[in-house]
Amino acid sequence: MFTYKRRVNFYDTDLMGVVHHANYIRYFEEARVEYLRAAGWDLTELMDEGIVFPIVEVEAKYKESARYDEIILIHTFMRKVDRVKLEIEYEAVSEKTGRVLATGRTVNTFTDTKTGRIVRLPKDKVAGLMEFTKGDRNG
Amino acid sequence: MFTYKRRVNFYDTDLMGVVHHANYIRYFEEARVEYLRAAGWDLTELMDEGIVFPIVEVEAKYKESARYDEIILIHTFMRKVDRVKLEIEYEAVSEKTGRVLATGRTVNTFTDTKTGRIVRLPKDKVAGLMEFTKGDRNG
Amino acid sequence: MFTYKRRVNFYDTDLMGVVHHANYIRYFEEARVEYLRAAGWDLTELMDEGIVFPIVEVEAKYKESARYDEIILIHTFMRKVDRVKLEIEYEAVSEKTGRVLATGRTVNTFTDTKTGRIVRLPKDKVAGLMEFTKGDRNG
Amino acid sequence: MFTYKRRVNFYDTDLMGVVHHANYIRYFEEARVEYLRAAGWDLTELMDEGIVFPIVEVEAKYKESARYDEIILIHTFMRKVDRVKLEIEYEAVSEKTGRVLATGRTVNTFTDTKTGRIVRLPKDKVAGLMEFTKGDRNG
Numbered sequence: 001m002f003t004y005k006r007r008v009n010f011y012d013t014d015l016m017g018v019v020h021h022a023n024y025i026r027y028f029e030e031a032r033v034e035y036l037r038a039a040g041w042d043l044t045e046l047m048d049e050g051i052v053f054p055i056v057e058v059e060a061k062y063k064e065s066a067r068y069d070e071i072i073l074i075h076t077f078m079r080k081v082d083r084v085k086l087e088i089e090y091e092a093v094s095e096k097t098g099r100v101l102a103t104g105r106t107v108n109t110f111t112d113t114k115t116g117r118i119v120r121l122p123k124d125k126v127a128g129l130m131e132f133t134k135g136d137r138n139g
Numbered sequence: 140m141f142t143y144k145r146r147v148n149f150y151d152t153d154l155m156g157v158v159h160h161a162n163y164i165r166y167f168e169e170a171r172v173e174y175l176r177a178a179g180w181d182l183t184e185l186m187d188e189g190i191v192f193p194i195v196e197v198e199a200k201y202k203e204s205a206r207y208d209e210i211i212l213i214h215t216f217m218r219k220v221d222r223v224k225l226e227i228e229y230e231a232v233s234e235k236t237g238r239v240l241a242t243g244r245t246v247n248t249f250t251d252t253k254t255g256r257i258v259r260l261p262k263d264k265v266a267g268l269m270e271f272t273k274g275d276r277n278g
Numbered sequence: 279m280f281t282y283k284r285r286v287n288f289y290d291t292d293l294m295g296v297v298h299h300a301n302y303i304r305y306f307e308e309a310r311v312e313y314l315r316a317a318g319w320d321l322t323e324l325m326d327e328g329i330v331f332p333i334v335e336v337e338a339k340y341k342e343s344a345r346y347d348e349i350i351l352i353h354t355f356m357r358k359v360d361r362v363k364l365e366i367e368y369e370a371v372s373e374k375t376g377r378v379l380a381t382g383r384t385v386n387t388f389t390d391t392k393t394g395r396i397v398r399l400p401k402d403k404v405a406g407l408m409e410f411t412k413g414d415r416n417g
Numbered sequence: 418m419f420t421y422k423r424r425v426n427f428y429d430t431d432l433m434g435v436v437h438h439a440n441y442i443r444y445f446e447e448a449r450v451e452y453l454r455a456a457g458w459d460l461t462e463l464m465d466e467g468i469v470f471p472i473v474e475v476e477a478k479y480k481e482s483a484r485y486d487e488i489i490l491i492h493t494f495m496r497k498v499d500r501v502k503l504e505i506e507y508e509a510v511s512e513k514t515g516r517v518l519a520t521g522r523t524v525n526t527f528t529d530t531k532t533g534r535i536v537r538l539p540k541d542k543v544a545g546l547m548e549f550t551k552g553d554r555n556g
Contacts, residue, residue: 009443009446010450011300015346016191018293022161022162022164022165025161026161029426030426033427043486044484044485044486052155054201055160056200057198057199057200057201058197058199059197059199060196060197061196062193062194062196062197065255067461069460069461148308149311149321149431149432149437150304150437150439152431152432153427153430153431153432154427154430154434154435154484165287169287172287172288182288183345183347206432207432208311208321294469294471300439300446304439307439332482333438333479334478335476335477335478336438336476336477336479337474337476337477338475338476340471340475
């Protein structure tokens with residue numbers, strides 16, 4: 001489990017005075033990138049090798065509203081890691097109240113930039129990530 | 140079924156050269172608003188009466204990429220309409236190729252601005268929408 | 279002069295209940311693209327030829343607020359057109375009240391995708407645009 | 418002078434592979450909020466007192482492109498501070514290369530939430546900010 005922390009920007013809010021729901025999808029992206037970085041994955045390096053990782057599924061459930069300037073903790077769990085995809089779950093929690101704001105899930109596949117086809121990453125590349133995140137498969 | 144048409148803006152794309160996945164959640168919002176408008180629902184009027192309609196669930200599956208300047212048709216279906224919520228499905232299709240780009244689903248509840256609690260809309264308010272969208276429950 | 283019309287989306291607003299100021303910069307982009315399209319310029323074709331047109335200057339002055347669902351007219355003027363750049367002015371007006379919401383100005387240069395250097399477009403390419411927009415230089 | 422540091426998100430980029438120009442306006446907002454926080458200004462408190470601070474002018478000049486995952490330093494200067502407005506300048510610099518990416522300037526006025534009119538902040542409120550930022554008026 002990895003926790004990503006970020007503040008709600010003014011421009012993230014909508015006229016209801018709370019974070020617009022679509023922005024959580026962006027927050028999840030930030031959390032995912034930072035988790036992968038913590039695991040030693042540099043996504044720009046992968047892109048230089050011709051591999052991208054488009055999202056193929058996303059979902060979110062919204063429980064409570066987050067307001068401008070609030071600090072959100074995004075607990076992030078790599079539920080499935082294999083050579084062709086990652087399945088990740090997210091729990092966004094208000095730092096102040098400890099209450100769950102939203103939960104989410106994404107699936108992304110490793111894809112060849114040129115062909116647009118799914119690729120299998122080398123075993124050793126994936127092994128490190130599996131080891132680093134193994135606690136996340138018992139949640 | 141209602142079809143909402145929109146063009147991909149330059150600023151909707153990301154470095155992969157395609158629409159960033161989070162933007163479909165915004166496109167779905169646009170389609171939802173226009174469908175409700177076509178059915179005679181003016182959301183600003185509802186807000187003036189103290190009713191908002193926050194999204195409580197969203198999901199999307201991505202099939203193919205959309206590029207800058209492409210025209211996207213978003214076929215929109217009201218799968219469930221009752222006094223407390225709307226469940227809506229979306230199918231985003233490339234106008235040029237006819238291929239499905241993404242599918243999605245949202246649930247929103249009617250909520251009292253002051254209390255933050257779910258409210259039941261008046262029967263007659265909902266009756267019109269149910270009638271207008273009844274073809275969408277046989278899909 | 280070209281007028282681009284668009285509605286304010288829910289997600290364009292912020293907690294003040296009005297369009298967030300940064301979104302006008304995106305609206306100006308939409309207006310610019312549609313004006314160029316009307317003049318026969320297909321930007322994706324230019325990109326295929328290795329030419330992009332990054333913004334090098336942008337400015338906006340905000341007069342009045344625009345609200346959710348309002349229709350905005352963006353009057354767009356090509357103040358300078360030459361082989362290396364475009365200078366464009368914008369006036370965003372509320373369709374309902376006729377009042378000016380914001381004014382703006384952008385400068386963009388034609389740039390070679392590979393070298394990143396400014397390029398001079400062919401004379402005949404620019405001639406058509408100059409002719410089409412000549413009324414805008416007397417404003 | 419206050420320096421705000423942030424990383425370029427994936428979703429901040431466009432099909433040119435760089436930060437979309439409109440996103441700098443958002444980065445400037447983040448920098449402004451953090452500078453004011455460092456000076457002891459809590460904007461949510463001001464809003465609770467019925468005061469908002471809409472942007473009335475914004476401008477940016479773009480020098481070089483910033484790429485995904487790059488760290489940007491935004492040097493922020495309060496050029497004018499008085500009881501009705503703030504004028505702030507920004508210089509966005511690549512942490513890695515030290516080169517200037519963009520410069521900018523915003524003006525915002527203090528405004529009464531109810532009347533929409535400009536208000537004069539109490540002298541002592543402004544005095545603290547003037548003192549804290551006085552070095553920025555000699556740049």
